[in-house]
Amino acid sequence: MNDRPTVRRVVSLVPSLTEAVAATAPGLLVGATDWCTHPAGLGVQRIRGTKNPDLPAIIALAPDLVIANEEENREPDLAALRDAGLTVLVTEVRDLDQALAELHRVLVDACGLPRPAWLDAAETAWRTLPPPVRRRRAVIPVWRRPWMVLGRDTFAADLLARLGVDNAYAHHPDRYPRIPVDELNATRPDLVVLPDEPYLFTPADGPEAFPGIPAALVSGRHLTWYGPSLVEAPAVLAAALG
Structure with missing residues (x-):
């Protein structure tokens, strides 16, 4: 039995994650930062920047999930969203392997989406790189x-x-x-x-x-x-x- 909460509304505080969700299930996104420039023409509510998000606007959107990053977003802002009753998922990305794992965690584990083909393609593109001819x-x-x-x-x-x-x-x-x-x-x-x-x-x-x-x-x-x-x-x- 799958007791994972249903995620239908997502606010993204990270440009990379906004693009990732939009490429996989764009209908989930209801809010994104002003810095979320990809894909072009993303029709969601803008909630200011990564470091100064409009917290009341985010809360008013009533998202099932807010996705963030420990480097790009400030912990006091994330704590305020949690205190308002929102679920906040915070990613950590220090290298490629961690990025691929975190993308799977956000999209598949947290949002309940099928693993997207583009994520497999990204992993293949980097795993099959030939050795550099020089350093x-x-x-x-x-x-x-x-x-x-x-x-x-x-x-x-x-x-x-x-x-x-x-x-x-x-x-x-x-x-x-x-x-x-x-x-x-x-x-x-x-x-x-x-x-x-x-x-x-x-x-x-x-x-x-x-x-x-x-x-x-x-x-x-x-x-x-x-x-x-x-x-x-x-x-x-x-x-x-x-």
């Missing part, structure tokens, strides 16, 4: 004012490592350390990887901030989102990294 050491900024880079235990760095690009700050004690640009240059990386989100890096940022170091501008969605974009991410990122 490069890279600095991966995620913000410029001040300069912040990927540190330890990040999903994006794990994707890059699978493509042969090793994070120069993988062993830093912070996950997103603030490092002056002179110090970043002093590490003499083989490559600088510049995603177009959360900070919108442009081609000019590479030669301006990292003179003489090759720079690769990559899709932030394919590097940092865990959802349907994972299916095409290996090919998209590999092409951008060169």
Whole structure:
């Protein structure tokens, strides 16, 4: 006998999870953040940002489930939703394996949906990657004012490592350390990887901030989102990294 609660109304506080639910059962979504840009034209109520959600609006939507992430959302907000009687599922994503497992937990275990074909395709796309023909050491900024880079235990760095690009700050004690640009240059990386989100890096940022170091501008969605974009991410990122 299946005593799992029926989930018919979902509010997502995470862009990756919004896209994942929308690709699997779009009728479940009733609310999403202003940052949930995929899929385009998502017709649900917007509840502000990941860090400043409109709590009364979420409560008024009466969702059966609120899906969140321990990094992207603030615990006091999630606690307030729980105190209002809502069920909140909090994901943790530090690498690809964890992302795939959490997507299954959200979609299949929590929402009661059949495992989507795109999730199997994403797993296959990454599991069947050929070994990298070379390894490069890279600095991966995620913000410029001040300069912040990927540190330890990040999903994006794990994707890059699978493509042969090793994070120069993988062993830093912070996950997103603030490092002056002179110090970043002093590490003499083989490559600088510049995603177009959360900070919108442009081609000019590479030669301006990292003179003489090759720079690769990559899709932030394919590097940092865990959802349907994972299916095409290996090919998209590999092409951008060169």
